[in-house]
Amino acid sequence: MKKILPIVLLLGAFGWACATILMSRTAEAPAGTITLRMGHWQLETSVREAIAELARDYQQLHPEVRIVQDAVPETTYGPWVTTQLIGGTAPDMMEVGLGLAYQLWEIYLHRYFVPLTSVVGRPNPYNRGTELAGVPLRLTMKDGMRGAYYEKLQDYMTITLSQFGVRVFYNRELLKQLTGLDKAPEDYRKFLAACAEIKKHPGPGGRMYVPIAGSSYHVGLWEWMMFDPITYGAMRRADFNRDGFVGNDEQFVAFTSGRLGFDYPSLHARFKIFREITENFQAGYTGLSRDEAVFLFAQQKAVFLSTGTWDARSLQQQTEGRFTVGVIDFPRPSASDPEYGGVVEGPTYEQPQGGFPFGITRTCKHPEAALDFLLFVAAKKNNEKFNRIIGWIPSVKGTKMDPLLQAFEPHLNGVYSNMNFNLGGETLVKWNQLYSLYQVGQISYADLAKQFAPFYKEHGLKDFMELQRDWRRDLRTDEQFLAGIRARALAAEGPEAASAWVKYRALTAARQVLPEIAHARQMKLVREGPEPGAPNPYEYSPAVLRKARSGS
DSSP states (O other): OOOOOHHHHHHHHHHHHHHHHHHHHHHHTTTTTTEEEEEEEOTTTTHHHHHHHHHHHHHHHHEEEEEEEOOOOHHHHHHHHHHHHHHHHOOOOEEEESSOOOOHHHHHHHHHHHHOOOTSSBOOOGGGSSSSTSBHHHHHHHTTTTGETHHHTEEEEOOEEEEEEEEEEEEEHHHHHHOOOSSSOBBBEEEEEEEEHHTTTTTGGBBOEEEEEEEEHHHHHHIIIIGGGGGGGGGGHOOOOOOOSSSSHHHHHHHHTSOOOHHHHHHHHHHHHHHHHTTTBBBTGGOOOOOHHHHHHHSSSSEEEEGGGGGGGHHHHHHHTOOEEEEEEOOOOOOOOTTTTTTOOOSSSSOOOEEEEEEEBBBSSHHHHHHHHHHHHHHHHHHHHHHHHHHHHEEEETTOOGGGGGOOOOOSBOOOOOOOOOOOHHHHHHHHHHHHHTTTSSSSSHHHHHHHHHHHHHHHHHHHHHHHHHHHHHHHHHHHHHHHHHHHHOOOTTTHHHHHHHHHHHIIIIIHHHHHHHHHHHHHHHHHOOTOOOTTTOOOOOHHHHHHHHHH
């Protein structure tokens, strides 16, 4: 019995688990119904409630369809996605974009998800009776479905249900009490003056008020929206492939060839503004979590907090009845600023790209029903209701939003980051070590540059060459991918064939031809150094300018 009893207990537990799962799944999917599972990581306030509400609305039109959510925490979403997709047990609809590298998501989308390109040119049937009736789905979205399009795949793969933005929230009453201001200033100098005034006042318990609630999470938002875009001008020195961005390989080549350095004005300004802003964070912010900063703000011990629309509803609920939350854009130096006016070229560009994207998996037994439900939520009236419940920005044109979120309208003109020291390997480790020391004030910018620049040029070459080898290794994957696209083109007929061959040629150029040219030029600069008298990527020789003016 001693030997048999453990086995009996294990078998009993296994049988009980199987029965429980079977009963649960049977309750979710009664006989004669279609059950669609929806996997996502959004555990914020009201997200699951909004999905459930729209599912009930949809069920009134389609009684045979049930929507079941699989809400998974952010920390485990990546491994969960991999397990579900490879195991063939993935939900019918899955949110895309978190927990895995972008390149891996592209592979998963190509292998495990259904392309939606054929849908985007057709009207959304659930827009009947609105001004969007008869309008192609792509044109009903604020971003033209740019966030759903994957250039390397040359396909639309998802439908986005919301939009997001990041701004600075503030406590209106506390700001008025400590500074006398009715509204937080968006001018950089005035913002610093307000922070200085806040630090003069003792709060509850005798501890001074904190101007800005910060954490290891929130400092990243300041970097993204305020600090890093100051480096925009580096594009003119390092954008060798002329795509408008400076990649990690291009920045390394620019440094080694003498086109860029830590003395470049916009790089220096970026780190100086970083120091001036973070001096207004609470002590030890780099070791604090996101929740600790939000708690400091909610307890009225800090005046400002940077976060996105995903936290707007939660903040409203936490502060309701105690103080009023205001929203401003990130403070920016004016064009006449004596120190930064010449390097800060504009506001941060925010591509109005949709978020909360869902794709349909290839294992879905009812892909037509899954697509129909996503179209239902993406219709104007339903999308407005859906995002009103959550407190997010709708992704569809002509929809109304919460007044608090009007300050999150994206900047359609502006600048963006052109700084990328992430070469991987030892270079990235060294950068993270020195940058962490700079963040906490243990080394100056001059010390950072003095220690990292020679290491970057010497040891970075090893990591740079590893990047090139990785690129070469990926050529095999590209060949396999292009072989599949070519096979589809060969099998296609009529107008579809013409479209397929255009896609094949575009992908061949983007993945094989143009990268070879860029690679050859970069290797020449790395091996031979700067070309004497050679112009920067966005400079032209007098001969070229004369030829352009003459029209010949």
